[in-house]
Amino acid sequence: MSCSPLEHDAFAADQAPTARQNGKRLGLIAAAIVLVFVICLSLAIGARTIPVIDVASSLFGGNVSIDSETIWSLRLPRTLLGLMAGIAFALSGALMQALTRNPLADPGILGINAGAAFAMVAAIGLFGISHPLSLIWFAFAGTGLAAIGVYAAAMGGRAGATPLRLTLAGVAIGSVLRGLTSTLIFLDPNTFDHMLNWEVGSLAITGYDNLVYTAPFVVIGVLLALICAPVLNVVALGDDQARSLGAGLRSARIMVVLAVMLLTGAATAAAGPLGFLGLMVPYVARWIGGSDQRWIFAYTLILAPIVLLTADIVGRLSMRPAEIQVGIVTAFIGAPVLIWLVRARKVTAL
Amino acid sequence: MSLHPSFIRRRFTIRALGGRIGFSIDKRLLLACSVLFTLAAAVLMAALVSGQLRIPVMDVIDVLIGNGQRRTRLVVLEWRLPRAVAAALFGALLGLGGAVFQSITRNPLGSPDVVGFDAGAYTGAILAITFAGGGWLILAGSAIAGGLLTALAVYLLTWRNGIQGFQLIVVGIGVSAMLTSANHWILLKSTLSTAMAANTWGMGTLAKVNSQQLMPILWLAVPVIVCALFLSRPLRLMEMGDARARALGIKVETVRLSLMALAIVATALVTAIAGPIPFVALAAPPIAHVITRTAGTSLAASMATGALLLSAADYAAQHGFAPIQLPVGVVTLCIGGTYFLWLIIKEARRT
Numbered sequence: 001m002s003c004s005p006l007e008h009d010a011f012a013a014d015q016a017p018t019a020r021q022n023g024k025r026l027g028l029i030a031a032a033i034v035l036v037f038v039i040c041l042s043l044a045i046g047a048r049t050i051p052v053i054d055v056a057s058s059l060f061g062g063n064v065s066i067d068s069e070t071i072w073s074l075r076l077p078r079t080l081l082g083l084m085a086g087i088a089f090a091l092s093g094a095l096m097q098a099l100t101r102n103p104l105a106d107p108g109i110l111g112i113n114a115g116a117a118f119a120m121v122a123a124i125g126l127f128g129i130s131h132p133l134s135l136i137w138f139a140f141a142g143t144g145l146a147a148i149g150v151y152a153a154a155m156g157g158r159a160g161a162t163p164l165r166l167t168l169a170g171v172a173i174g175s176v177l178r179g180l181t182s183t184l185i186f187l188d189p190n191t192f193d194h195m196l197n198w199e200v201g202s203l204a205i206t207g208y209d210n211l212v213y214t215a216p217f218v219v220i221g222v223l224l225a226l227i228c229a230p231v232l233n234v235v236a237l238g239d240d241q242a243r244s245l246g247a248g249l250r251s252a253r254i255m256v257v258l259a260v261m262l263l264t265g266a267a268t269a270a271a272g273p274l275g276f277l278g279l280m281v282p283y284v285a286r287w288i289g290g291s292d293q294r295w296i297f298a299y300t301l302i303l304a305p306i307v308l309l310t311a312d313i314v315g316r317l318s319m320r321p322a323e324i325q326v327g328i329v330t331a332f333i334g335a336p337v338l339i340w341l342v343r344a345r346k347v348t349a350l
Numbered sequence: 351m352s353l354h355p356s357f358i359r360r361r362f363t364i365r366a367l368g369g370r371i372g373f374s375i376d377k378r379l380l381l382a383c384s385v386l387f388t389l390a391a392a393v394l395m396a397a398l399v400s401g402q403l404r405i406p407v408m409d410v411i412d413v414l415i416g417n418g419q420r421r422t423r424l425v426v427l428e429w430r431l432p433r434a435v436a437a438a439l440f441g442a443l444l445g446l447g448g449a450v451f452q453s454i455t456r457n458p459l460g461s462p463d464v465v466g467f468d469a470g471a472y473t474g475a476i477l478a479i480t481f482a483g484g485g486w487l488i489l490a491g492s493a494i495a496g497g498l499l500t501a502l503a504v505y506l507l508t509w510r511n512g513i514q515g516f517q518l519i520v521v522g523i524g525v526s527a528m529l530t531s532a533n534h535w536i537l538l539k540s541t542l543s544t545a546m547a548a549n550t551w552g553m554g555t556l557a558k559v560n561s562q563q564l565m566p567i568l569w570l571a572v573p574v575i576v577c578a579l580f581l582s583r584p585l586r587l588m589e590m591g592d593a594r595a596r597a598l599g600i601k602v603e604t605v606r607l608s609l610m611a612l613a614i615v616a617t618a619l620v621t622a623i624a625g626p627i628p629f630v631a632l633a634a635p636p637i638a639h640v641i642t643r644t645a646g647t648s649l650a651a652s653m654a655t656g657a658l659l660l661s662a663a664d665y666a667a668q669h670g671f672a673p674i675q676l677p678v679g680v681v682t683l684c685i686g687g688t689y690f691l692w693l694i695i696k697e698a699r700r701t
Contacts, residue, residue, distance in 0.1 A: 175683055179684035276527070319538060342517050
C-alpha cells in the first residue's frame with residue numbers, strides 16, 4: 001500500500017523530532033530491554049529453575065546436559081511460541097480496534113479465535129485431518145467466517161455496529177462456537193486427548209513443528225499490519241474524512257481483514273484460542289503511544305510478548321510442579337481491562 | 351375450594367376459605383402451563399425409560415407406584431429418578447431466577463447467568479468444598495453469598511445514573527471471565543486433577559446428582575417456588591410502574607426484595623449442586639412469554655418452560671450421543687447461545 005502525500009501532510013507535525021517523540025523512542029527501548037529480561041526468565045523458570053548462566057551456556061556455548069536438553073526441547077520452543085502468539089493476538093486486536101474504531105475489539109471477546117478453534121476441531125473430528133499445515137487453512141477459514149458472522153449480526157438498525165453491540169454479538173457467537181467445540185471434543189476424547197490444554201490456550205509445546213508451520217503466516221500478517229498502519233491513521237478520522245483525503249479504504253479494509261485472519265488463525269492453531277491479549281496490550285500501547293497507529297503497533301509488538309510470557313511464567317510458578325494454562329491467567333488479568341473500558345465514557349468512539 | 355368463571359373474559363377465579371384467599375388465572379396461561387408441564391413430565395418419563403437398560407413404560411409406572419422388581423427399582427429410583435427430577439426441578443428454579451431478574455431489571459438480558467451471578471455462586475460453592483469440608487448448609491450459604499457478592503459487584507461496576515443493559519452484560523462477562531479463571535485455579539490447586547477433569551469444570555452437569563443431594567434441595571425448593579408463585583401477581587402489577595403498583599396497595603420494596611431473595615436462593619441452589627448451567631435462566635422467561643402471550647412476566651410459565659428446557663437438554667446430553675455423555679451445560683450453551691444471538695440481532699433492529 002502506498003502512502004498518499006496527504007497522509008504525510010496530516011502527520012508531518014508528528015514526525016518532527018520533538019521531545020515527546022524522543023520520549024516515545026526511549027520508552028520503546030526500555031520496553032525492549034524488559035522483553036529481553038522476560039525472555040531470560042521464561043527460559044530459566046519452570047518446574048526446575050535453571051540459572052541464567054547455564055541457560056546462556058547451553059544456548060550459545062554448546063553445553064550438553066539435562067538442562068540444555070530441557071531448554072532446547074521445551075523452554076525455547078515455549079518462549080518462541082509466547083513471542084509469536086503474543087504478537088499475533090495483540091496485533092490482530094490492535095488492527096480490529098483501528099478498523100472498527102472500537103476499543104473493545106479483541107479476537108477472543110469477538111469470538112474470532114473461537115471460530116478458528118471450532119474449524120480446526122471440526123476438521124480433526126469430522127474429516128480426520130491431522131497435519132498442522134492442512135489444519136491451519138481451516139483455522140483461517142474459521143477466523144474469516146466468524147468475523148463475517150459477528151459483523152453481520154451486529155449490523156442492522158440505525159446505529160449500525162456499535163462497539164457494545166459488536167461485543168455482544170461476538171460473545172454470543174463465541175459461546176455457540178465454544179459449546180460446539182467442547183461437544184466435538186467430548187465426543188471423541190481419544191483423538192483430542194493431547195489438545196485439552198490447547199482448548200484453554202497454552203504455550204506448553206514440545207519441539208518446533210508447530211512453530212515452523214505457523215510462523216511464516218504470522219510474519220506475513222505482521223508485515224501486512226505494518227503496511228496498513230499509516231492508512232489506519234486516516235481511517236481513524238472517520239469514513240467520510242478518510243475518503244476525502246483519498247485513502248484507499250476498500251483495499252485497506254481487505255488488507256486488515258487478511259492480516260487479522262493470518263495472525264489470529266495461525267496463533268490459534270499454535271497456542272489455542274487465547275483471549276483478552278488483543279484487548280489489553282493495544283490499550284496500554286495507546287495509552288503510551290498516543291493516537292498514531294504506527295506507534296501503537298510498535299509498542300504492541302514489544303509489549304505483547306512481555307505480557308504473554310509474564311502470564312505464562314505466573315502460570316508456571318503459581319502451582320509448581322503443576323501449571324495453569326496461560327489462557328486462564330490472561331483472562332484473569334485481561335477481564336478488568338474490559339470492565340474498565342466499558343465503564344469509560346467514551347466507549348462508543350475511539 | 352370452588353372454581354367459578356369470573357366476569358372478566360378468559361379468566362378463572364379460584365377462591366378458598368370463604369373468599370379470604372383467592373386468585374384468578376388467565377385461561378391461556380393455565381392451558382400453556384399445563385401443556386408445558388405435561389411435556390416436561392413426558393421428557394422425565396423418557397429419561398426414566400431410556401438408557402443402557404431399556405425399561406418399558408409400564409414397568410416404570412409400576413416402580414413409581416411402589417411395585418416392581420428389585421433390580422428395576424434400583425435402576426429407576428436410585429439411578430435415573432434423581433437426575434431426571436433434578437433436571438426438571440433445576441430448570442424450574444433457573445426459570446424462576448431468570449424471570450425475576452429480568453422483570454426487576456426490566457431488561458431481557460439481565461438474567462443471573464449473564465450478570466455473573468452463576469460464576470460467583472460456583473466460586474462460593476467450590477470455596478466451601480475446598481476449605482470448609484462439604485457441609486450442606488455451608489455449601490448452600492457460601493454459594494448464595496458468592497452469587498450475591500458477584501451480582502452486587504457487577505451492578506456497582508455498571509452503575510452510572512442508572513443501569514444500561516448492554517454495559518451490564520459486558521461487565522458481567524468480564525467478571526464471569528475473571529471468576530471462571532479463579533474457579534479453575536482453586537479446583538486445580540485443591541484436587542490436582544488431570545486435564546480431562548479440568549475440561550468438565552465450569553460446565554454444568556447433572557450426571558453426579560444423587561438422591562442424598564436432591565432431598566434437602568427439594569425441601570428448600572418447594573417453599574421457594576410456592577412463595578414465588580404468591581408474589582407473581584404483585585410482580586406483574588409492578589411492571590406497570592412502581593407508582594401504580596403502590597396505588598394498588600402493593601408494598602413495592604418488600605415484594606421486590608423478597609422476590610430477589612427467592613430468585614437468588616433458587617439460582618444459587620442449582621449452581622451449588624450442578625455448577626453453572628448457562629443460558630436457561632436467560633431463555634426460559636422470554637420463551638414462556640411467547641407461548642403464553644400474557645401482558646407481563648408469568649413466573650409459573652417461566653418455571654414450566656425452564657423445567658422443559660433443562661429436561662430436554664439433559665436428555666439430549668445424556669442420550670443424544672450415547673454411550674458418550676455430554677455435560678448438560680454444553681448443550682444449553684449451544685441452544686442458549688443461539689437464542690442470545692437472536693436476541694441481540696432483534697434488539698439491534700429495534701433501536
